[in-house]
Amino acid sequence: MGKKEIIKKIEIEAKKFFVGASGCHDWTHVERVRVLAMRIGKKEKADLFVLETAALLHDIGRKEELKAQGSFCHAERGAEIAKVILKKYEFNQEQIDNIFHCIQSHRYRNSYVPTTLEAKVLFDADKLDSTGAVGIGRLFLFAGSSHGSGRLHSGNEKKLAKTKKDYSFTVEDTAAMEYYTKIKNIEKRVLTKSGKKVAHERQKFAADFFRRLEKEVEGII
Numbered sequence: 001m002g003k004k005e006i007i008k009k010i011e012i013e014a015k016k017f018f019v020g021a022s023g024c025h026d027w028t029h030v031e032r033v034r035v036l037a038m039r040i041g042k043k044e045k046a047d048l049f050v051l052e053t054a055a056l057l058h059d060i061g062r063k064e065e066l067k068a069q070g071s072f073c074h075a076e077r078g079a080e081i082a083k084v085i086l087k088k089y090e091f092n093q094e095q096i097d098n099i100f101h102c103i104q105s106h107r108y109r110n111s112y113v114p115t116t117l118e119a120k121v122l123f124d125a126d127k128l129d130s131t132g133a134v135g136i137g138r139l140f141l142f143a144g145s146s147h148g149s150g151r152l153h154s155g156n157e158k159k160l161a162k163t164k165k166d167y168s169f170t171v172e173d174t175a176a177m178e179y180y181t182k183i184k185n186i187e188k189r190v191l192t193k194s195g196k197k198v199a200h201e202r203q204k205f206a207a208d209f210f211r212r213l214e215k216e217v218e219g220i221i
Contacts, residue, residue: 007052010056017060018059024138025063033125033126034056034125040192054118061073075106108127120192144175165181
């Protein structure tokens with residue numbers, strides 16, 4: 001079985017995990033991450049077969065994590081599920097281990113640090129989809145769903161962000177809270193040279209947007 005055929009079969013399997021998924025983490029997110037990962041991966045000379053497979057599978061544990069209100073790590077769960085899927089196809093052990101690591105370490109909020117080039121590229125692609133115009137839209141989708149507070153703005157975001165706590169899945173969670181506690185510093189977390197170039201432009205757009213939001217909420221403009 002050729003690599004293109006394997007990728008197609010992996011894609012079909014991965015899609016099953018996104019039926020009825022939340023708009024902020026649905027299949028369109030996976031597709032965007034896949035495109036970004038391949039774009040960055042080509043420039044960084046990553047193993048594109050491993051990278052594309054990891055991108056397709058990176059969030060297969062996300063839907064269940066959201067249902068469980070974040071009671072387990074979707075990256076850890078997804079990596080374990082992916083390992084079972086990969087054994088059906090012609091991946092060697094080194095490839096399986098790398099894809100497992102890519103999925104396990106792609107999350108912003110866990111203790112796993114990307115060490116392989118492919119894991120670094122996937123980490124960057126996933127983070128880049130959290131900022132810029134698309135990222136802002138996803139923040140509002142998350143905060144406006146049953147997983148967030150449902151509020152447009154609380155006025156407490158900047159103050160609470162200084163505590164360094166994670167307010168996801170709480171009554172304090174808003175799009176601005178997600179921005180100030182996580183997204184605001186994404187450019188500093190991006191690991192590849194190619195990713196940093198994309199991050200800089202997207203971060204500027206997001207920063208300008210939330211500065212404007214604060215002023216409009218206060219009635220300044």
